[in-house]
Amino acid sequence: MKQYLKKKFTVKALIYLGIVMGLIIISYGIYWANTQIQLKKLQQTVAEYKNQNWPYLNSTLPLEQRVQDLLSRMTQAEKIGQLALVEKNSVHNLTDVITYGLGGILSGSGAKPEPNTPEAWLSMVTAFDTASRNSRLGIPVLYGVDANHGHSNVPGATLFPHFIGLGATHDADLVFRVAQATAAETAASGIFWNFSPMLDVVQDPRWGRTYESFGSNTKSVSQLGEAYIKGLQNSSSTNITVLGTVKHYLGVGAMVWGSSTNKNFFIDQGTTTIDEMTLRTVHLPPFQAAINSGAMSVMVGLNSWQGQKMAASHYLITDVLKNELAFKGFVVSDWYGVYEIDSNKYRSTITAINAGVDMVMLPFDYKSFITDVGSAIRNDDISQTRLDDAVSRILRVKFKLGLFDHPIKQNLSQAIIGSKAHRDIAREAVRKSLVILKNNNHLLPLSKEANRIIVAGAVADNLGRQAGGWTVEWQGIDGNWIDGTTILNGIRQAVSPTTTVEYSQAGNFDHATSRADIGIAIVGEKPYAEGWGDNPHPALTDEDLTTIQNVKQASKKLVVIIVSGRPLDIKPYAHDWDAVIAAWLPGSEGNGVSDVLFGDYPFTGKLPIAWKIK
Numbered sequence: 001m002k003q004y005l006k007k008k009f010t011v012k013a014l015i016y017l018g019i020v021m022g023l024i025i026i027s028y029g030i031y032w033a034n035t036q037i038q039l040k041k042l043q044q045t046v047a048e049y050k051n052q053n054w055p056y057l058n059s060t061l062p063l064e065q066r067v068q069d070l071l072s073r074m075t076q077a078e079k080i081g082q083l084a085l086v087e088k089n090s091v092h093n094l095t096d097v098i099t100y101g102l103g104g105i106l107s108g109s110g111a112k113p114e115p116n117t118p119e120a121w122l123s124m125v126t127a128f129d130t131a132s133r134n135s136r137l138g139i140p141v142l143y144g145v146d147a148n149h150g151h152s153n154v155p156g157a158t159l160f161p162h163f164i165g166l167g168a169t170h171d172a173d174l175v176f177r178v179a180q181a182t183a184a185e186t187a188a189s190g191i192f193w194n195f196s197p198m199l200d201v202v203q204d205p206r207w208g209r210t211y212e213s214f215g216s217n218t219k220s221v222s223q224l225g226e227a228y229i230k231g232l233q234n235s236s237s238t239n240i241t242v243l244g245t246v247k248h249y250l251g252v253g254a255m256v257w258g259s260s261t262n263k264n265f266f267i268d269q270g271t272t273t274i275d276e277m278t279l280r281t282v283h284l285p286p287f288q289a290a291i292n293s294g295a296m297s298v299m300v301g302l303n304s305w306q307g308q309k310m311a312a313s314h315y316l317i318t319d320v321l322k323n324e325l326a327f328k329g330f331v332v333s334d335w336y337g338v339y340e341i342d343s344n345k346y347r348s349t350i351t352a353i354n355a356g357v358d359m360v361m362l363p364f365d366y367k368s369f370i371t372d373v374g375s376a377i378r379n380d381d382i383s384q385t386r387l388d389d390a391v392s393r394i395l396r397v398k399f400k401l402g403l404f405d406h407p408i409k410q411n412l413s414q415a416i417i418g419s420k421a422h423r424d425i426a427r428e429a430v431r432k433s434l435v436i437l438k439n440n441n442h443l444l445p446l447s448k449e450a451n452r453i454i455v456a457g458a459v460a461d462n463l464g465r466q467a468g469g470w471t472v473e474w475q476g477i478d479g480n481w482i483d484g485t486t487i488l489n490g491i492r493q494a495v496s497p498t499t500t501v502e503y504s505q506a507g508n509f510d511h512a513t514s515r516a517d518i519g520i521a522i523v524g525e526k527p528y529a530e531g532w533g534d535n536p537h538p539a540l541t542d543e544d545l546t547t548i549q550n551v552k553q554a555s556k557k558l559v560v561i562i563v564s565g566r567p568l569d570i571k572p573y574a575h576d577w578d579a580v581i582a583a584w585l586p587g588s589e590g591n592g593v594s595d596v597l598f599g600d601y602p603f604t605g606k607l608p609i610a611w612k613i614k
């Protein structure tokens with residue numbers, strides 16, 4: 001009986017399996033056929049501009065003449081579509097790029113192709129680009145990503161130190177070269193728009209985005225932001241121009257703790273309470289410097305000021321940014337920020353566009369946005385002048401980038417992605433970012449000839465923690481899953497052949513007979529991004545402190561290396577340590593730490609934000 005039942009069950013299971021497999025095959029077949037139909041439709045779409053000699057297509061004509069000529073040929077629908085920047089996972093039909101004339105597509109952090117390879121990025125972006133060039137007037141779509149510490153969306157890319165570490169270098173030339181290399185790696189994957197540099201002048205390190213900033217000094221943020229935008233946009237040596245977006249306008253670095261409008265956060269997406277004088281003297285200069293250096297796109301933040309959402313502030317966006325600072329590029333909103341202005345989407349939309357937002361980031365739905373803008377124009381809730389101004393600003397940037405004059409560069413070698421030359425720049429940046437917080441009896445730099453060195457800590461052999469957030473996934477991923485050199489391996493490579501390096505993550509070393517000459521504890525923060533990193537008391541974990549204690553007991557001299565996105569409270573413990581180094585979030589090239597730790601290069605880093613250790 002049992003045998004019979006078992007046989008019957010197996011037959012049933014096989015039948016069910018066959019049905020499921022059949023359904024999968026049929027649904028894939030329908031999807032494939034649908035895609036082919038769409039693509040056929042694309043090819044049938046008559047791109048009227050092809051074989052025309054309309055002025056906007058003539059690259060020898062003056063920029064403004066091209067802008068005005070194209071604007072004069074656009075239908076209202078084609079104009080409205082340019083205002084939409086849509087998250088790629090929300091675009092369900094490639095033909096929508098044509099049907100709605102979408103102006104921009106973005107990959108929010110983590111919105112990657114499968115497989116997540118440079119080739120797949122290039123083909124994904126090229127599909128959107130090709131679709132847009134099959135529209136009636138062939139207005140190319142702009143595709144943007146956050147490449148805020150290299151093109152960190154794709155495994156294998158060079159991961160530079162996050163901006164807080166670059167801030168510690170105080171080296172504008174280095175930041176220029178980091179930006180150049182970042183531009184080369186994003187362009188090689190077909191992307192010519194980077195939502196960087198972040199120019200927020202951070203005031204409260206409890207904020208989860210502290211590490212995305214160059215620090216808390218206005219002058220330094222201005223200088224490094226200027227260098228970054230120049231490196232990204234007009235890097236003559238690499239002949240690559242990637243559009244930068246300076247963000248988050250304005251005063252996002254001065255939000256106050258406990259004011260977040262997001263129930264999961266504490267300060268991110270909160271309120272900026274400073275007065276206008278402080279806003280202008282502390283937070284505006286970096287944007288002025290970037291605009292003077294050619295910034296063509298500004299992103300408004302998710303903060304509020306004087307009771308108003310930033311995307312709704314006509315005073316700050318139009319009066320100050322566009323008129324006073326004479327900004328001629330386009331203003332883009334952040335994520336869902338426009339719809340946070342008012343409970344009514346229509347009112348939110350007209351408020352933001354009338355305030356001066358030109359391109360609206362739409363993470364989820366774009367069809368209702370486009371309908372609303374069309375209604376608003378008909379109702380005169382948005383004037384034709386305002387619409388034409390927004391479209392002209394967007395077109396001006398697309399012409400300046402050369403998007404009309406050449407399709408996405410297909411001939412850029414992808415070997416540049418993660419190249420040694422770029423990793424060398426990243427390693428230099430790591431070296432220059434390290435800051436000595438304590439150095440008793442000049443213990444640092446260490447000798448390479450020590451007899452025995454013990455190394456411990458949750459970050460010693462962990463590239464995911466070295467990299468931090470915004471690394472392939474929005475929140476980053478703990479562990480070793482990307483290319484790079486861990487700090488531990490850098491140490492192993494640096495010391496003399498006669499030196500023994502022992503590693504135990506928890507710091508469990510036998511010290512009954514003898515203690516190591518040097519103990520190195522490499523500790524710090526797990527990866528996080530944005531409000532998920534808001535922390536009322538950034539400090540080491542109990543696990544870290546136990547590890548440090550274990551290392552101290554097993555060694556004669558103790559060096560603590562802190563890998564974090566911001567200052568951590570070590571005041572209660574640092575007196576017990578011989579040396580302390582701030583390594584920030586160094587990225588893929590952890591050997592930059594050992595370069596300085598063992599004296600091949602000097603310590604030159606200076607704090608980009610206050611850090612008291614006693």
Ligand code: GLC
Nearest residue numbers: 107108109146195247334335
């Ligand atoms: C995020 C961030 C912004 C980023 C944008 C696109 O919410 O606030 O800095 O550029 O969305 O990912």
